[in-house]
Amino acid sequence: MATALESDLQEIFARAGATGFVHAKQVGVDDGPEVSLNADSPVVLASVFKILVATAFAEEVAAGRLDPVARATVTARYRIGGIGTAGFADDTTATLRDLALNMMSFSDNAATDVIYHRLGHERIAAVATELGLSGTALIGCCEDLFATVFEDLGIAEDDDPDATLANADAEAVWGLRALDPVRTSHSTPQEVTALLDAIWTDRAASPAACAMVRELMGKQIWPHRLSSGFDEDGITIAAKTGTLPSIRNEAGVVTYPDGASYAVAVFTRVHDLGQRRPRVDASIGKAARAAVDHLRS
Numbered sequence: 001m002a003t004a005l006e007s008d009l010q011e012i013f014a015r016a017g018a019t020g021f022v023h024a025k026q027v028g029v030d031d032g033p034e035v036s037l038n039a040d041s042p043v044v045l046a047s048v049f050k051i052l053v054a055t056a057f058a059e060e061v062a063a064g065r066l067d068p069v070a071r072a073t074v075t076a077r078y079r080i081g082g083i084g085t086a087g088f089a090d091d092t093t094a095t096l097r098d099l100a101l102n103m104m105s106f107s108d109n110a111a112t113d114v115i116y117h118r119l120g121h122e123r124i125a126a127v128a129t130e131l132g133l134s135g136t137a138l139i140g141c142c143e144d145l146f147a148t149v150f151e152d153l154g155i156a157e158d159d160d161p162d163a164t165l166a167n168a169d170a171e172a173v174w175g176l177r178a179l180d181p182v183r184t185s186h187s188t189p190q191e192v193t194a195l196l197d198a199i200w201t202d203r204a205a206s207p208a209a210c211a212m213v214r215e216l217m218g219k220q221i222w223p224h225r226l227s228s229g230f231d232e233d234g235i236t237i238a239a240k241t242g243t244l245p246s247i248r249n250e251a252g253v254v255t256y257p258d259g260a261s262y263a264v265a266v267f268t269r270v271h272d273l274g275q276r277r278p279r280v281d282a283s284i285g286k287a288a289r290a291a292v293d294h295l296r297s
Helices: 004-014 046-061 096-106 109-118 121-130 143-151 162-165 170-174 190-199 205-216 277-297
Strands: 020-025 034-037 071-074 090-096 238-245 247-255 261-270
Touching: 004 034, 004 277, 020 046, 020 190, 020 238, 020 277, 034 247, 034 277, 046 090, 046 096, 046 109, 046 121, 046 190, 046 205, 046 247, 071 096, 090 096, 096 205, 109 121, 109 143, 121 190, 143 162, 143 170, 162 277, 170 247, 190 205, 190 247, 205 238, 205 247, 261 277
Parallel strands: none
Antiparallel strands: 020 034, 020 261, 071 090, 238 247, 247 261
Protein backbone atom coordinates (compact mmCIF):
# COMPACT_ATOMS: atom_id res chain seq x y z
CA MET A 1 0.00 0.00 0.00
CA ALA A 2 1.31 3.44 -0.91
CA THR A 3 2.21 5.82 1.91
CA ALA A 4 0.48 9.18 2.19
CA LEU A 5 3.53 10.89 0.68
CA GLU A 6 3.68 8.44 -2.23
CA SER A 7 0.01 9.06 -2.90
CA ASP A 8 0.61 12.82 -2.82
CA LEU A 9 3.49 12.50 -5.28
CA GLN A 10 1.44 10.30 -7.58
CA GLU A 11 -1.34 12.88 -7.52
CA ILE A 12 1.07 15.69 -8.38
CA PHE A 13 2.18 13.87 -11.50
CA ALA A 14 -1.30 12.63 -12.41
CA ARG A 15 -2.66 16.19 -12.41
CA ALA A 16 0.11 17.11 -14.85
CA GLY A 17 -0.60 14.15 -17.13
CA ALA A 18 2.58 12.28 -16.33
CA THR A 19 4.05 9.33 -14.45
CA GLY A 20 6.76 10.22 -11.95
CA PHE A 21 9.87 8.54 -10.59
CA VAL A 22 11.42 10.14 -7.50
CA HIS A 23 14.19 9.64 -5.01
CA ALA A 24 15.44 12.09 -2.40
CA LYS A 25 17.84 11.86 0.52
CA GLN A 26 19.89 14.15 2.72
CA VAL A 27 23.43 14.49 1.46
CA GLY A 28 26.03 12.82 3.65
CA VAL A 29 23.50 10.86 5.73
CA ASP A 30 23.79 7.19 4.84
CA ASP A 31 21.12 5.72 7.10
CA GLY A 32 18.70 8.62 7.19
CA PRO A 33 15.16 8.81 5.84
CA GLU A 34 14.58 8.68 2.10
CA VAL A 35 11.70 9.52 -0.21
CA SER A 36 10.98 6.98 -2.94
CA LEU A 37 8.44 6.69 -5.74
CA ASN A 38 9.36 4.10 -8.35
CA ALA A 39 12.92 4.88 -7.26
CA ASP A 40 14.38 1.55 -8.43
CA SER A 41 12.71 1.67 -11.86
CA PRO A 42 14.93 2.21 -14.92
CA VAL A 43 14.51 5.72 -16.33
CA VAL A 44 15.72 7.47 -19.47
CA LEU A 45 18.56 9.77 -18.47
CA ALA A 46 18.41 12.13 -21.46
CA SER A 47 20.79 15.02 -20.68
CA VAL A 48 21.09 14.08 -17.00
CA PHE A 49 23.92 11.83 -18.25
CA LYS A 50 26.00 15.00 -18.59
CA ILE A 51 26.63 14.88 -14.83
CA LEU A 52 28.80 11.83 -15.52
CA VAL A 53 30.60 13.66 -18.33
CA ALA A 54 31.25 16.65 -16.08
CA THR A 55 32.61 14.42 -13.32
CA ALA A 56 35.03 12.64 -15.63
CA PHE A 57 36.10 15.95 -17.18
CA ALA A 58 36.70 17.56 -13.79
CA GLU A 59 38.79 14.63 -12.58
CA GLU A 60 40.99 14.69 -15.69
CA VAL A 61 41.54 18.42 -15.18
CA ALA A 62 42.21 18.10 -11.44
CA ALA A 63 44.69 15.28 -12.06
CA GLY A 64 46.59 17.38 -14.61
CA ARG A 65 45.85 15.00 -17.48
CA LEU A 66 43.69 17.51 -19.36
CA ASP A 67 44.37 21.19 -19.92
CA PRO A 68 41.12 23.09 -19.27
CA VAL A 69 42.23 26.03 -21.43
CA ALA A 70 43.09 23.84 -24.42
CA ARG A 71 40.95 24.97 -27.33
CA ALA A 72 38.60 22.79 -29.35
CA THR A 73 36.59 23.54 -32.46
CA VAL A 74 32.91 22.70 -32.70
CA THR A 75 32.52 21.73 -36.35
CA ALA A 76 29.53 20.87 -38.53
CA ARG A 77 29.71 17.30 -37.21
CA TYR A 78 28.34 18.44 -33.88
CA ARG A 79 25.69 20.89 -35.09
CA ILE A 80 22.60 18.76 -34.54
CA GLY A 81 20.28 21.60 -33.61
CA GLY A 82 19.32 23.05 -30.29
CA ILE A 83 20.89 25.83 -28.29
CA GLY A 84 24.45 26.99 -27.85
CA THR A 85 27.15 25.77 -30.19
CA ALA A 86 24.86 22.91 -31.26
CA GLY A 87 22.75 25.49 -33.09
CA PHE A 88 25.54 27.67 -34.47
CA ALA A 89 25.67 28.24 -38.23
CA ASP A 90 29.48 28.31 -38.29
CA ASP A 91 32.42 26.52 -36.71
CA THR A 92 33.44 28.01 -33.40
CA THR A 93 36.44 27.52 -31.13
CA ALA A 94 36.39 27.65 -27.34
CA THR A 95 38.35 26.32 -24.38
CA LEU A 96 37.34 22.97 -22.93
CA ARG A 97 36.32 24.60 -19.65
CA ASP A 98 34.02 27.00 -21.47
CA LEU A 99 32.48 24.10 -23.39
CA ALA A 100 31.96 22.34 -20.04
CA LEU A 101 30.18 25.45 -18.77
CA ASN A 102 27.90 25.43 -21.83
CA MET A 103 27.24 21.71 -21.31
CA MET A 104 26.08 22.11 -17.72
CA SER A 105 24.58 25.61 -17.65
CA PHE A 106 22.19 25.24 -20.58
CA SER A 107 22.76 21.70 -21.88
CA ASP A 108 24.69 22.44 -25.08
CA ASN A 109 24.77 19.08 -26.89
CA ALA A 110 27.63 19.95 -29.23
CA ALA A 111 29.83 21.14 -26.36
CA THR A 112 29.02 17.90 -24.56
CA ASP A 113 30.06 15.73 -27.47
CA VAL A 114 33.35 17.53 -28.04
CA ILE A 115 34.26 16.87 -24.40
CA TYR A 116 32.88 13.32 -24.56
CA HIS A 117 35.08 12.47 -27.52
CA ARG A 118 38.10 14.11 -25.90
CA LEU A 119 37.65 11.95 -22.77
CA GLY A 120 36.43 8.73 -24.38
CA HIS A 121 33.44 6.57 -23.50
CA GLU A 122 35.30 4.24 -21.15
CA ARG A 123 36.56 7.09 -18.97
CA ILE A 124 33.07 8.53 -18.58
CA ALA A 125 31.35 5.18 -18.00
CA ALA A 126 33.96 4.44 -15.32
CA VAL A 127 32.47 7.15 -13.08
CA ALA A 128 29.35 5.03 -12.57
CA THR A 129 31.26 1.75 -12.44
CA GLU A 130 33.65 2.97 -9.74
CA LEU A 131 30.70 4.08 -7.59
CA GLY A 132 29.01 0.70 -7.97
CA LEU A 133 26.05 2.11 -9.92
CA SER A 134 25.23 -1.15 -11.67
CA GLY A 135 21.86 0.12 -12.92
CA THR A 136 23.44 3.02 -14.79
CA ALA A 137 24.66 2.64 -18.38
CA LEU A 138 25.42 4.92 -21.31
CA ILE A 139 24.97 4.12 -25.00
CA GLY A 140 27.24 7.03 -25.90
CA CYS A 141 27.04 10.78 -26.36
CA CYS A 142 24.31 13.03 -27.80
CA GLU A 143 25.44 12.20 -31.33
CA ASP A 144 25.02 8.49 -30.61
CA LEU A 145 21.58 9.01 -29.08
CA PHE A 146 20.31 11.03 -32.03
CA ALA A 147 21.78 8.48 -34.42
CA THR A 148 19.33 5.93 -32.99
CA VAL A 149 16.48 8.41 -33.53
CA PHE A 150 17.48 9.03 -37.14
CA GLU A 151 17.82 5.32 -37.80
CA ASP A 152 14.51 4.46 -36.12
CA LEU A 153 12.63 7.12 -38.11
CA GLY A 154 14.47 6.56 -41.37
CA ILE A 155 15.89 10.09 -41.44
CA ALA A 156 18.36 10.44 -44.31
CA GLU A 157 21.57 12.45 -44.07
CA ASP A 158 20.11 15.30 -46.14
CA ASP A 159 16.78 15.44 -44.26
CA ASP A 160 15.91 18.14 -41.76
CA PRO A 161 15.87 16.12 -38.49
CA ASP A 162 13.71 18.63 -36.59
CA ALA A 163 11.09 18.74 -39.35
CA THR A 164 11.15 14.98 -39.77
CA LEU A 165 10.69 14.38 -36.05
CA ALA A 166 7.89 16.96 -35.88
CA ASN A 167 6.04 15.24 -38.72
CA ALA A 168 6.78 11.67 -37.68
CA ASP A 169 3.99 9.21 -37.00
CA ALA A 170 3.23 9.16 -33.28
CA GLU A 171 3.48 5.38 -33.09
CA ALA A 172 6.96 5.53 -34.60
CA VAL A 173 8.05 8.15 -32.06
CA TRP A 174 6.73 6.12 -29.12
CA GLY A 175 8.79 3.21 -30.40
CA LEU A 176 12.09 5.10 -30.44
CA ARG A 177 14.97 3.42 -28.66
CA ALA A 178 15.81 6.82 -27.18
CA LEU A 179 12.59 6.69 -25.15
CA ASP A 180 13.09 3.14 -23.88
CA PRO A 181 15.22 2.93 -20.72
CA VAL A 182 16.24 -0.61 -21.61
CA ARG A 183 17.70 0.47 -24.96
CA THR A 184 19.15 3.91 -24.27
CA SER A 185 21.28 5.66 -21.63
CA HIS A 186 19.57 4.93 -18.34
CA SER A 187 19.77 4.82 -14.58
CA THR A 188 17.38 4.80 -11.64
CA PRO A 189 16.39 7.77 -9.46
CA GLN A 190 18.08 6.10 -6.50
CA GLU A 191 21.37 5.68 -8.35
CA VAL A 192 21.26 9.27 -9.56
CA THR A 193 20.94 10.56 -6.00
CA ALA A 194 23.79 8.22 -5.04
CA LEU A 195 25.90 9.89 -7.73
CA LEU A 196 24.94 13.34 -6.49
CA ASP A 197 25.66 12.38 -2.88
CA ALA A 198 29.10 11.11 -3.95
CA ILE A 199 29.83 14.39 -5.75
CA TRP A 200 28.73 16.48 -2.77
CA THR A 201 30.80 14.39 -0.33
CA ASP A 202 33.95 14.25 -2.49
CA ARG A 203 33.69 10.51 -3.18
CA ALA A 204 32.88 10.58 -6.90
CA ALA A 205 36.33 11.97 -7.72
CA SER A 206 39.02 14.03 -6.01
CA PRO A 207 37.82 16.90 -3.79
CA ALA A 208 38.99 19.46 -6.36
CA ALA A 209 37.13 17.68 -9.15
CA CYS A 210 33.94 17.34 -7.12
CA ALA A 211 34.09 21.03 -6.23
CA MET A 212 34.35 21.83 -9.94
CA VAL A 213 31.27 19.75 -10.74
CA ARG A 214 29.29 21.37 -7.94
CA GLU A 215 30.24 24.79 -9.27
CA LEU A 216 29.25 23.90 -12.83
CA MET A 217 25.91 22.45 -11.73
CA GLY A 218 25.23 25.56 -9.69
CA LYS A 219 25.34 27.65 -12.87
CA GLN A 220 22.44 25.94 -14.58
CA ILE A 221 20.03 28.59 -15.88
CA TRP A 222 16.68 26.77 -16.09
CA PRO A 223 14.17 27.88 -13.42
CA HIS A 224 11.05 25.99 -14.54
CA ARG A 225 11.53 22.49 -13.09
CA LEU A 226 13.35 21.73 -9.83
CA SER A 227 13.93 25.38 -8.94
CA SER A 228 10.24 26.24 -9.31
CA GLY A 229 9.56 24.44 -6.03
CA PHE A 230 12.05 26.46 -3.99
CA ASP A 231 11.54 30.21 -4.23
CA GLU A 232 12.74 31.30 -0.80
CA ASP A 233 15.82 33.47 -0.48
CA GLY A 234 18.90 31.58 0.66
CA ILE A 235 17.99 28.21 -0.87
CA THR A 236 20.40 27.24 -3.64
CA ILE A 237 19.93 24.71 -6.43
CA ALA A 238 22.65 22.90 -8.38
CA ALA A 239 21.10 20.61 -10.96
CA LYS A 240 20.88 19.18 -14.48
CA THR A 241 17.81 18.81 -16.65
CA GLY A 242 17.08 16.18 -19.28
CA THR A 243 14.53 16.41 -22.10
CA LEU A 244 13.34 14.21 -24.95
CA PRO A 245 9.91 13.67 -26.49
CA SER A 246 7.66 12.59 -23.58
CA ILE A 247 10.64 12.78 -21.17
CA ARG A 248 11.22 15.62 -18.71
CA ASN A 249 13.73 15.18 -15.88
CA GLU A 250 15.82 17.06 -13.41
CA ALA A 251 18.27 15.91 -10.77
CA GLY A 252 20.21 18.06 -8.38
CA VAL A 253 21.03 19.15 -4.86
CA VAL A 254 18.96 21.62 -2.84
CA THR A 255 20.86 23.42 -0.07
CA TYR A 256 19.14 25.34 2.72
CA PRO A 257 20.56 28.31 4.67
CA ASP A 258 21.12 26.03 7.67
CA GLY A 259 23.66 24.06 5.58
CA ALA A 260 21.58 20.92 5.06
CA SER A 261 21.65 19.62 1.49
CA TYR A 262 19.28 17.19 -0.20
CA ALA A 263 19.92 15.14 -3.33
CA VAL A 264 16.73 14.95 -5.41
CA ALA A 265 16.12 13.10 -8.68
CA VAL A 266 12.77 13.54 -10.44
CA PHE A 267 12.10 11.77 -13.73
CA THR A 268 8.82 11.97 -15.62
CA ARG A 269 7.20 10.29 -18.57
CA VAL A 270 4.45 12.35 -20.16
CA HIS A 271 1.40 10.68 -21.63
CA ASP A 272 1.58 12.58 -24.93
CA LEU A 273 4.23 13.95 -27.29
CA GLY A 274 3.55 17.68 -26.93
CA GLN A 275 6.68 19.80 -26.90
CA ARG A 276 5.54 22.30 -24.28
CA ARG A 277 4.18 20.90 -21.06
CA PRO A 278 4.62 23.57 -18.35
CA ARG A 279 2.43 21.64 -15.91
CA VAL A 280 4.81 18.70 -16.12
CA ASP A 281 7.80 20.99 -15.65
CA ALA A 282 6.13 22.49 -12.58
CA SER A 283 5.27 19.04 -11.22
CA ILE A 284 8.99 18.32 -10.95
CA GLY A 285 9.41 21.30 -8.62
CA LYS A 286 6.29 20.42 -6.63
CA ALA A 287 7.38 16.82 -6.17
CA ALA A 288 10.90 17.83 -5.20
CA ARG A 289 9.57 20.30 -2.64
CA ALA A 290 7.21 17.73 -1.15
CA ALA A 291 10.09 15.27 -0.86
CA VAL A 292 12.47 17.73 0.75
CA ASP A 293 9.79 19.05 3.14
CA HIS A 294 9.19 15.47 4.24
CA LEU A 295 12.90 14.91 4.85
CA ARG A 296 13.22 18.15 6.81
CA SER A 297 10.18 17.34 8.94
